[in-house]
Amino acid sequence: MRLDKFICKSTELTRTEAKKVLKSGEVQVNGEVAKNAAMQVHENNTITIDGQQLSARGSRYYILHKLVDTICSNVDEVYPSILHSIEVDKAFDLHIAGRLDADTTGLVLITDDGRWSHNVISPKKQCQKTYRVWLRTEIDDDKLSTLVAKFDSGLQLQGEDGLTRPAILTRVAQADLVDEESYKSEVLLTITEGKYHQVKRMFAAAGNRVVGLHREQIGDITLGDLAPGEWRELTEDEIAQFS
Template sequence: MRLDKFICKSTELTRTEAKKVLKSGEVRVNGEVAKNAAMQVHENNTITIDGQVLIARGSRYYILHKVVDSICSNIDEVYPSVLNFIEVDKAFDLHIAGRLDADTTGLVLITDDGRWSHNVISPKKQCQKTYRVWLRNEINDEKLADLVTKFEHGLQLQGEDSLTRPAILMRVEKEDLVDEMSYRSEVLLTITEGKYHQVKRMFAAVGNRVVALHREQIGRITLGDLAPGEWRALTAVEIAQFL
């Protein structure tokens, strides 16, 4: 992780205060003075401030049921940051592993472990993310079969050089419908990447429009009984998926 972040995880210093300490020349990495806040450090490095060895606190991992009109950002903007919902110390030192749009609800993973979040969001890791999608136009069974094939083979999105990675599209089982009237316009889509507005753009590419979007699952992690706006710490088993 970045050296300034390591200092924050090892002390009570803020990021601004950590940078001031670095500029003063008080920080050493493996015996050498280090002033670059962006310097990457690792577990086997010895990092000191005025000779005092720093030991980073353990990383934190949370799940949140995101509500509409909140944003996956570390600052409040037009809408509040989802980090306002996480009632822990230094919540704004955390970051979101896989962002959702302001109008999208559902599962958000939050951590301060950069390598862990990389394993969640990197397309190379093939982590599946499942979304419940409500569409403007209904899809009959024949059309659905055609779309399943297209999504599996990849779609050409406007402005992209390559096709989307293979995706899984399926009808929501009737017993799982939020509203039985939406049977032909409610589907589940599973993808392994996260291009800008990807789900919305994929359906736009096949002549439909997403009117509501909800992320249900990342890897084997689901929302379970979490109500909108609620959060909890991830279990050791859930965390281990992406280590």
């Protein structure tokens, strides 16, 4: 963990205030003055400010049902950050483990544990993420088996060197009685990667267009009865999945 982050987890100081304390020379790590905010420290290090030993608070883990027109960022941009919805102290010291686009809704995991979030988002960990996808073009019975096979074998995305990892595609329903501005097919897609706009780009590569996207599950964690905009702490069993 970065030294400035450790200080914030051990005190009421903000990141800016922690950096000022570091520059003042008041911070020591294992008896040596430390001024580098990016210095990596661990739980077994002895870290003091003006002679007072620090002890970091435990990590925090939350699940949020993301609303449309919010962003997975620690700063507001065109749309507000989802961290405004997490009503806890120092919410903006948290980070998002697996981002969603502004127009995408659904399950988001939020934490201040970098190693834990790495286990969620790293392709090497093979963590499954399941999305409900609404498509502009109908997927009829003749096309379905071919499309399932394409997603299973991997798709070539524009600008990427290799194929996508195998993905699981399941058709949920066909929308026969909808107007031309709405969707024509509804599917579930499970992937183990998190490339930029990956779900949208995969369907574009397959000749379709995503008109709605909602993440339903990460690993074994689901939204359950969380309403849009609601959040809660993760249970110990949910946290343990990625520890």
